[in-house]
Amino acid sequence: MNDPRRLRVDGRAATGLPADDRGLAYGDGLFETLRVVAGRAPLWTWHMERLEEGCRRLRLACPVSGFLADEVSAAVDGLDDAVVRITWTAGSGPRGYARLAASQGRVIVAASPMRQVDAFVATHGVALFECATRWSLQPKLAGIKHLNRLEQVLARAEWDDPSFADGLMLDTDSRVISTTAASIGLVVDGVPMFPALNRCGVAGVGRRLALASLPDAVETDIGRAMLDSASEVFLASSVRGMLPVRAIGDRQYATGPVARGLQAAWTNAGMPPLCHPEQP
């Protein structure tokens, strides 16, 4: 591997994994991507809760969170600010969609140094590409962070202009759902809103922090046109934090008080500051 990530498989330092893993064969598994700052993962409990919910929905055995915590510590050792991906799969299995009853699962933990979000971007916001690839509607998989991510891969492959930090994704009924790699929120008539995720989407941990910080926020169906009437649009990610959106196509947005408040909530949660100190 070319990048300096550190890899552990099933509790040991490793370079690879068995090729009969069902995560590779069918995407039969889940993942979490989390920030670890000075050895601590501020949003750990919520990541574990989402992983447990994913196991329940996919009918997978659930890893023990204490074991995962030890694995994450071993992988990040020596990194001050790390991004860790925990992948939890249905483990090895013979050919075919049926899992073995005795399937034990497999855990893969990979750590890499955090590449900091540019403070200018965090202050002034990001521009979004408008992706043609849509979220399909599958209530059985909605909300969980499973390994079937081709829609996001295809959406992300639609642009290579680096002036777009991420891409807006609608569902096949033209509702606003997310960007390719973050949750999205908006403010309409002073009310913070997040897309309902009962048909598709990922229930982001950054989104959960945003919801916890905004007691008046609502989760609802959001048509594409509501973005035009929004006073603020922002992204929430458990890795990159809270980022204002400054443009979607021709529509420009100013950074507003809700996004600024979420950035304060991010810092208060134990994450590094996002903006220039002189630009609160």
Place this chain on the structure above:
Amino acid sequence: MNDPRRLRVDGRAATGLPADDRGLAYGDGLFETLRVVAGRAPLWTWHMERLEEGCRRLRLACPVSGFLADEVSAAVDGLDDAVVRITWTAGSGPRGYARLAASQGRVIVAASPMRQVDAFVATHGVALFECATRWSLQPKLAGIKHLNRLEQVLARAEWDDPSFADGLMLDTDSRVISTTAASIGLVVDGVPMFPALNRCGVAGVGRRLALASLPDAVETDIGRAMLDSASEVFLASSVRGMLPVRAIGDRQYATGPVARGLQAAWTNAGMPPLCHPEQP
């Protein structure tokens, strides 16, 4: 690995693969599962055509079929009748949905001995479970055999009664699409019919053989109720061959002339006979 499959990764005998493969991370890749009889893959060209179409749709580089043929030969060496899975992924990459421009892809070839279809079953047919899990509608991924297969995994996990050989899957608009692991066809008023696959489903190679053998067949939207009015229902798989369906729920079907004709076409294509010789 517990089963006697033989594994090759990127042209060499192997036991595993790099853990940063995008096939594991996001299901970013494709696969083909094919039958190799006495060193020959009778439906090879169609498998390669589907793989090429999948690469085009996913914007992946395409592997050279001559190289794949050599890899398959090396993996099946000594097996008279083998099932080979070719997995073609976007290769290794850093964290994130964006592929590296220089991504070269990775090929994984695994061979295992064919477990023969029971001749009694091939003669008298299989019973299907009715799965609650539906195909979601995603035209960008419809037809190709990509690695995002959680819907099939969830559908297959719905039953463990071995009297059901496979499970019927509808799409979210209640159209008949497939079983979890095979294509489905039916005969209504004497006309062979196959589900249209423009919104979801896998364009099976066994299905393609069936279509080539049935010049009057149509591909169309098939509502669930049409199964009740069908005189015959049958499955097509490039591994298991052509199998009559004898029951879906309370509805019973007799093995009919179309399924029998497809079994003859299967044998004529170079595959081993499916039925007892005394029961043509």
